[in-house]
Amino acid sequence: MKTKVMTGIAASLLGITVLILQFTPVMGIFVALFSVLSVYEILRTAQVKNKPMFVVCCIVAAAIPPAVEYKIFDRYPLPIYTLLFAYVFILFALMLAQYEKTRFEHTAISFFVSTMIPCSMSSLMLIRDMYKVTDFDPYTKTNCVFLVLFALMCAWITDTAAFFFGRKFGRHKMAPNISPKKSWEGAIGGIVGNTAVSLIVWACFQFAAKKGLVTALFMPAWAVAAASVVLSVAAMLGDLSASAVKRNYGVKDFGTIMGMGNGGAMDRFDSALFAIPATYGIILLYESIR
Helix, strand or coil: CHHHHHHHHHHHHHHHHHHHHCCCCCHHHHHHHHHHHHHHHHHHHCCCCCHHHHHHHHHHHHHHHHHHHCCHHHHCCCCHHHHHHHHHHHHHHHHHHCHHHCCHHHHHHHHHHHHHHHHHHHHHHHHHHHHHCCCCCCCCHHHHHHHHHHHHHHHHHHHHHHHHHHHHHCCCEEECCCEEEEEHHHHHHHHHHHHHHHHHHHHHHHHHHHCCCCCCCCCCHHHHHHHHHHHHHHHHHHHHHHHHHHHHHCCCCCCCCCCCCCCCHHHHHCCHHHHHHHHHHHHHHHHHHC
């Protein structure tokens, strides 16, 4: 219970920080810091002892969010695929240089986490900037604030609701070999709870729009409800995937930055790493069929 309270407080603080910083120039730096911390925690868990590889991965993780924030790839015709292959070549060169203590597994996980985590978190900036894309007319700053809040909220509300529903009604284990405490009843409760909260927040935005405080949201209630279900599933997959990684390496938590017993950054926000890019994907899909 104490862990969940701490998680809720940490999630709320992070959410408030993101909402405050999202339209400021430091948003990319904030996301970069979180990405580096998460990459550091996973590489340490995976026991990557190749220090040059460790450092290079952290540098890449730190570079991607500012590149997205400041539109580096739009301003300069950088060949992304070539850059990715060059990065792979560098990692393999570092593996060969310290072959005695570097396995292919270390190289693979280093590449994966140092690109996946910052790219996932950088989706926040892509969602935020939808109002700047002229092809998508209905987007305003209000809509983008809602969508950023929606992405973060779906991850954390699902996790919190699933915990309490599972604790009260959980009977059937979902993945006993990965996360013994998770149940199907908790998963259903997480989806229902998240959908209900999302619709309440949507209704609050619409009420504020009627009062002239903000612009109206373009997404109807049915679209918010449907997206909430999809994002709840994505959040649970993120949570279970992180648990599977920890099981593979025989650790309880990725880190201790949240305090003893409360884990690290990745332990508290693993579900958001799936929910945020899933939100951006849903937006693009919605626009293609709208």
